[in-house]
Every structure is written in C-alpha cells, then in structure tokens.
Amino acid sequence: MPSFAAVEPPSGDSTHGSDHPSLCPRDSRDQLPSLMSSCYPITLQFIDVSYRLKMENKAKGNSIRRMINHGLAPSDQRSTANIQERIILNGVTGIVSPGEILAILGPSGSGKSTLLNVLAGRLQGHSFTGTILANNKKPTKHISKRTGFVTQDDILYPHLTVRETLIFCSLLRLPKTLTKKEKTSIAESVITELGLTKCQNTIIGNSFIRGVSGGERKRVSIAHEMLINPSLLILDEPTSGLDATAAHRLVSTLGLLAHRGKTIITSMHQPSSRLFQMFNSVLVLSEGRCLYFGKASEAMGYFESVGYSPSFPMNPADFLLDLANGT
Numbered sequence: 001m002p003s004f005a006a007v008e009p010p011s012g013d014s015t016h017g018s019d020h021p022s023l024c025p026r027d028s029r030d031q032l033p034s035l036m037s038s039c040y041p042i043t044l045q046f047i048d049v050s051y052r053l054k055m056e057n058k059a060k061g062n063s064i065r066r067m068i069n070h071g072l073a074p075s076d077q078r079s080t081a082n083i084q085e086r087i088i089l090n091g092v093t094g095i096v097s098p099g100e101i102l103a104i105l106g107p108s109g110s111g112k113s114t115l116l117n118v119l120a121g122r123l124q125g126h127s128f129t130g131t132i133l134a135n136n137k138k139p140t141k142h143i144s145k146r147t148g149f150v151t152q153d154d155i156l157y158p159h160l161t162v163r164e165t166l167i168f169c170s171l172l173r174l175p176k177t178l179t180k181k182e183k184t185s186i187a188e189s190v191i192t193e194l195g196l197t198k199c200q201n202t203i204i205g206n207s208f209i210r211g212v213s214g215g216e217r218k219r220v221s222i223a224h225e226m227l228i229n230p231s232l233l234i235l236d237e238p239t240s241g242l243d244a245t246a247a248h249r250l251v252s253t254l255g256l257l258a259h260r261g262k263t264i265i266t267s268m269h270q271p272s273s274r275l276f277q278m279f280n281s282v283l284v285l286s287e288g289r290c291l292y293f294g295k296a297s298e299a300m301g302y303f304e305s306v307g308y309s310p311s312f313p314m315n316p317a318d319f320l321l322d323l324a325n326g327t
C-alpha cells in the first residue's frame with residue numbers, strides 16, 4: 001500500500017520547495033508505516049477567544065411592515081435600524097495536543113461551530129479577538145495547509161460513487177508532482193483506512209437518491225480531508241444523525257487517527273457515555289462562555305467539588321449539557 005505523509009524539519013514553517021503540506025521525498029514516503037501517520041505534530045492553543053457580531057435589531061417589527069409605515073426602501077432602513085452587538089464567544093481558552101481528542105460540548109446555539117471556525121482560521125476580521133497559537137507560534141499558511149475541516153453538512157456530489165468521489169478529489173487536491181497512478185493509489189489507501197471498501201462502488205446519494213448510509217457519508221467527508229494527510233483535524237458534529245453504533249464506530253476511527261499523532265477537535269451534540277469516555281479533554285460551552293475545560297475523566301469530579309452532582313448515576317455528557325442549559 002502506498003504511503004503518503006509529511007516529512008518536515010522540526011521548524012516546519014517553510015515549504016522547502018514543495019507547495020503541498022503532505023509532500024515528502026519519494027524514498028522516505030515509501031518507508032512510512034501508514035498513510036495516516038502524522039510527521040508534523042501540531043499543538044493548538046487558544047487563549048481568551050471572543051467573537052462579536054454586529055446585528056440589526058428587528059424586534060420592533062418586520063422589514064415589510066416598517067417599509068409600509070415609513071415608505072422607505074429596504075436599503076434606507078438599514079441606517080435607521082438599531083444595530084446591536086452580540087457576543088457569540090466570550091473569553092474561551094483551551095489547548096489540544098497531538099494524540100488527543102478535544103470534544104466541544106454545548107447546547108444548540110452555544111457557539112460550538114463558531115469556535116471551530118475560529119480555530120480553523122475560517123473566521124477573520126475585527127469581530128474576533130484573542131490569541132491562537134500552533135506550536136507556540138501564530139498559525140502560518142503552512143499550518144492551515146495541514147488543517148482538515150469536516151463541515152456539519154456533507155458537501156459531496158450525490159451521483160458519484162465513494163471511489164469516484166475520492167479519486168476525483170485526490171486528482172484535484174494532491175500536488176502536480178505526483179502521477180495520476182500515485183494519486184489513485186492514495187485515494188484507494190484512504191478508502192481502506194476509513195473502512196469504506198464495502199461501499200466504494202455505491203453512489204453517495206442524497207435525500208432524493210438512495211446512496212450510502214449516513215455514517216458512510218460522514219466517513220467519506222473525513223476521507224476527503226484525510227487525502228491531504230492533515231496534522232490537525234477539525235470536525236463539526238460528525239455524529240449528528242448517526243445511531244449509537246455508527247457514532248461509536250466513527251469516534252473509534254477518530255481515536256485511531258489521534259493515536260497516530262493527529263490532533264483532533266470535534267464538536268458533539270449529545271454524545272453517549274461510551275463516546276464521552278473516548279475523549280481526552282472536553283470544553284463545555286454555554287451561551288459562548290466556557291463552563292469547563294479539562295480532562296473528560298475529571299469533569300464530574302470538578303462539578304461535584306463545586307456543589308453540582310447528579311442525584312442518580314447518569315451519562316456525564318447529559319449532565320454537562322443540563323448544566324450548560326442552566327437546568
């Protein structure tokens with residue numbers, strides 16, 4: 001099986017003649033034990049991260065009613081509208097190292113996706129404050145090329161098969177220095193590593209065309225990112241819509257990737273207790289504020305020490321979500 005992994009000197013801030021993060025000298029590539037090995041570990045630290053949005057306050061009536069009452073065009077109303085600032089994230093701090101899974105938990109609307117987008121460098125501008133460090137330095141282009149982001153909604157072509165999807169993607173995303181045959185081999189390796197062999201000839205499908213299962217589709221989205229062999233993998237609710245067994249299988253795959261030196265950050269809506277004990281650390285968000293950041297195994301002990309403990313044995317994730325909801 002061909003291997004495809006990054007070989008970089010420890011400083012790692014230059015591309016060393018390669019415009020691709022995962023490109024390494026051919027001979028050393030062949031010696032690597034696995035496609036999923038990470039040769040450039042990334043420790044991601046985020047300190048006092050806040051994100052604010054300026055929003056139009058439309059509480060006093062909808063645009064159409066105001067337009068009728070005042071005879072204003074929608075564009076004129078913008079200047080008369082009441083602009084309010086909304087804090088989406090408020091002073092969130094944490095760290096995640098290679099080999100670890102950090103789970104971001106919180107109720108709907110608590111800011112999980114926003115935090116993931118900020119950490120992946122997908123939200124820029126003046127509304128974001130705080131510090132993000134990758135290996136104690138400001139993230140460079142080199143780091144962003146080594147970051148894979150799996151969005152909440154799978155963006156895949158419904159008519160292509162799993163195999164076609166990943167080969168097509170590898171032909172587009174992998175560097176020109178690799179031959180077509182090599183790129184195809186890399187796609188085939190990812191298919192094997194992510195357990196997609198059985199469904200590789202099934203079409204992706206969507207809500208109108210029957211295709212692969214929800215869990216398999218999520219795996220294809222992860223495989224899509226794995227083609228570039230990222231060191232940091234960020235996933236937005238990868239288990240949403242999956243049954244307990246499929247969710248467990250998916251998080252086990254993430255555990256395997258972490259075990260091979262990757263840094264994993266994932267948001268989760270309602271993980272089972274079985275999933276919860278697979279996380280190294282958790283960050284609980286409540287209305288954009290961090291309620292807890294630390295080892296998953298120590299979360300219940302911490303809340304007990306400050307006077308909050310469940311009255312009967314329950315899934316720690318459910319208990320943390322109750323707390324985040326103020327219940």
Ligand SMILES: Nc1ncnc2c1ncn2[C@@H]1O[C@H](COP(=O)(O)OP(=O)(O)OP(=O)(O)O)[C@@H](O)[C@H]1O
Pocket residue numbers: 053088106107108109110111112113114115269
């Ligand atoms: N660009 C935006 N414009 C308006 N509101 C926004 C924007 N981005 C985020 N928000 C608001 O910020 C809050 C946090 O959103 P975010 O998507 O991060 O939450 P979440 O915890 O990921 O929710 P879910 O679990 O439902 O996906 C929500 O109330 C959302 O409506």
